[in-house]
Amino acid sequence: MKFEAVIGLEVHAELATATKIFCGCATKYGAEPNTQTCPVCLGLPGALPVLNEKVVEYCLRAGLALNCRIADFSKLDRKNYFYPDLPKAYQISQYDLPLCRDGFLTLASGRRIRITRIHIEEDAGKLIHSPEGEGYSLVDYNRAGVPLIEIVTAPDLATPEEAVEFLEKLRGILIYLGISDCKMEEGSLRCDANISLKPAGAKHLGTKTELKNINSFKALGRALAYEIERQSELLAEGKTVKQETRKWEEAKQRTLPLRSKEETQDYRYFPDPDLVPIELDPAYVAAIAASLPELPEARKRRFIEGYKLPEYDADLITGSKHLADFFEAVLKFYFSPKAASNWIMGEVLRLLGEEGLTPEALAVNPAHLADLLRRIDAGEISVSQGKTVFEKVFRTGASPEEIIRAEGIRQISDEARLRAVVAQVLQTYPQSVHDYLNGKIKAAQFLTGQIMRETKGQANPQLIKELLAEELAKLRP
């Protein structure tokens, strides 16, 4: 029997506010343990939370960008559970009246993935478990109270690839909105997935499992693929899937059930009496809607239409806000969109990849790449020399001019001079000339290499190609 997967995601993004959701403690990542806490986020008796206005604004930005309906009335609720990462023994979240509902995000295929809700809540602290057998956990409450939005999709995703595409697109939007830095490796973007299978074409949903501990895009795709296979095997054997939470084990590339209590959790949600309701003024919501920046899809279309970039280029470059910003900054200095795009997709991404860096870490001055492109177009240096220069620009931050001067890099485009070199090389290697004239086209590569050697790599490659062809043609019997 053929099965179809039904996948929904729950995505948590840490908001890029300066302070926590209910107190003025800083949210800086990587601070010494328990140096960013106060009576409010430690849950000390008598301390009262006050909602950070930026958290509401950021959540609305996300909601508006994802085509949601914005609630005119919303409130905060307590979600009760006991775990040492939660100093109050409840998490302040939103239960039945989230700030945003009923949105969608469109995939490249045109499929709309519905977004059920987006709500605000506080993050929990961080636990570090003791070495085996020592029996304690260390608790750091710096993260307790850091603002999060939780984005919940409808079970509209059909494949692991769609889930990964959704998460990548969502991440792009949140970064473009400037509301989260979405670093999965630092936990500022986290994703849980619900997945069930049903016979192809069937209407009713099967039993789902919830997958946790997914900490990269790759892990999301693999965990879902693993789960599809596991559930298919069970169903094919006539067994049933158990509804449970499973943990993705990166090292073993598999999911395992989390040890769970037999009884289902009961969070006993109720409105937080310490926080007053939120009533949104339509004018305020409209002002936020008007202030939304250009989003990845719109920017991609503008790159295709305005800069005449192929869709592939536009998609790849606008996929990272930082890369797209860099691209447009290069164009401000030297307007050659396709060349700039080629260099970014080629050399820039190659060098970033070699260093294991993400596009966000790109530190090249856009004026430097622009200057390099201009020099190549002017024939001052060749493309291959340009690549050598760019690698140094990338690694040292020096300008192309400094590198070209220091290394004595230049291109010889003097036709008479190069023709003399070509003639000399043809005389020195008669066998290669003979081979070429007898149909061994490859011999030309050897001859080109020798010409480059004679000119210490400075010959204009395009000119060499033409001159070599001309001189060889003259030798044809």
Place this chain on the structure above:
Amino acid sequence: MRVSEEEVRRVAELARLAFSEAELRQLAGEFNRILEAFAKLNEVDTTGVPPTAHVLKVKNRFRADQIRPSLPRPEALRNANAVKDGSFVAPLVME
């Protein structure tokens, strides 16, 4: 509505509280007296009255996103039963 001793046991478990059988019996009795008092409210006709999320009339109380000094760490850790590496020590918890 009445609660049984079993339901009291379940709520106590969720709240991480342990009670003896005698205590559970006593609590169930007390809960039921409280619930009876609340049951009186059900006699009021609330047709057309919107549900209340909050008893105060105040709405939209926000603070600006401005950093304020946090507690010095020794102060933050002062109530901890045990401290190690600048952190609270809790009994081992595994998911």
